[in-house]
Amino acid sequence: EIEKISGATTHRMKIAYTLVGKDYRGVMGLDEGAFNKVLAQELVEGSFPKGENEALINELWVDDFDGIGSEVTVNNPKGPKHNLKIVGVFKNSSGMRSGLFMVNPKTFAKLNPLNTDLLVTLEIKPDGDLEKVRSEIEKIIEEEPTLTVTNNDEFVQLQLNQLNQVLWLVYGLLGLALIISILGIVNTLVLAVIERTREIGLMRAIGLTRSQLRRTIRLEAIMITVLGSVVGIGLGLFFGIVIRAALRNDGLTELEIPVVQLVIFLVVTAFIGMLAATWPARRAAKQNILAAIATE
Incomplete structure (x- = not known):
């Protein structure tokens, strides 16, 4: 008809x-x-x-x-x-x-x-x-x-809306993964502080200030997050290149690496690592020096 x-x-x-x-x-x-x-x-x-x-x-x-x-x-x-x-x-x-x-x-x-x-x-x-x-x-x-x-403009918008829905789902999963990673960093630092209680007490006894101790723990957290991000980005790029090569004959011919976004991501992860270290660093700085040294 x-x-x-x-x-x-x-x-x-x-x-x-x-x-x-x-x-x-x-x-x-x-x-x-x-x-x-x-x-x-x-x-x-x-x-x-x-x-x-x-x-x-x-x-x-x-x-x-x-x-x-x-x-x-x-x-x-x-x-x-x-x-x-x-x-x-x-x-x-x-x-x-x-x-x-x-x-x-x-x-x-x-x-x-x-x-x-x-x-x-x-x-x-x-x-x-x-x-x-x-x-x-x-x-x-x-x-x-x-x-x-649909006309041409509506069809394009429809495809964009479907793509955006998928992207928001991916962003949601990434956000959930980010929360889990923050909790993991906090847990790792808390355990590290507990395991090094005596060492922290000795460093405080020879002149390490509370602010210097907090800064040390923050730097450790930043190193953990940045290193994890670099490994994740490297693996993501590797698998992206492999998938693109495998699906080249099916239309996946373009490969674009968003360098600026990746750099911004590294900066953001470093900031998140610093925030995640706030509570463990504060806890370590509040420890009594003599009690920390006496810890077995």
């Missing part, structure tokens, strides 16, 4: 994950208009697959196959295998579409019997009315609560 709406051109995009050759990869079914205008992809070589059993591949995959003219076997989970002929190579770009085979809708229907749409976009014609088209779409899908109608 959506395709019958006047004033707009309909583009459908479908996606399925299946065994392509020896690896699991995504296969996207779309028409040439969706390729050029919706995804705004660019051909590096060859042409868009207009015939059946033809496919486009990402330029990152050229070394994995024999290039244009070669064939690749795609497994149909509920049917026979299909051999697709590679007729074009599209330019790599960021996003999950970078890790997809692209075929036309007819070929996709053969590969995936469900043939369900991932996304349906409508390109408003020059003489079309945006609000009228939107109203007609909303009437068609009013009995489908899982479907929503």
Whole structure:
């Protein structure tokens, strides 16, 4: 029914994950208009697959196959295998579409019997009315609560909102981990003070002042937090690089290291370590010198 709406051109995009050759990869079914205008992809070589059993591949995959003219076997989970002929190579770009085979809708229907749409976009014609088209779409899908109608700006905002929800969840987990780490630092310093009670008493006896003792314990806490942060950042960068390399063919092609944020994080952790040392340092400074020296 959506395709019958006047004033707009309909583009459908479908996606399925299946065994392509020896690896699991995504296969996207779309028409040439969706390729050029919706995804705004660019051909590096060859042409868009207009015939059946033809496919486009990402330029990152050229070394994995024999290039244009070669064939690749795609497994149909509920049917026979299909051999697709590679007729074009599209330019790599960021996003999950970078890790997809692209075929036309007819070929996709053969590969995936469900043939369900991932996304349906409508390109408003020059003489079309945006609000009228939107109203007609909303009437068609009013009995489908899982479907929503968005324009470009709303779609971008929707994706950002979903991403922000995930980020806030991650921030919440990081906050919880931060609280646990602060308690761990406090506990470690308290135990260190108890174990070194006699040494603290001896240092006080030979002239160490309360302020110097508090400063020493604070510096110890700062060293613990900064060292832990450096190790954590190093491990995070290592695993980030490894994951990015492993998922390069699935669209994760960009690697960005936020140096400024990491430096700020180190400064903040040092400050947190200093705060965490406040109570243990105060407790150590209040100890009676003679009682501390007499401790076994």
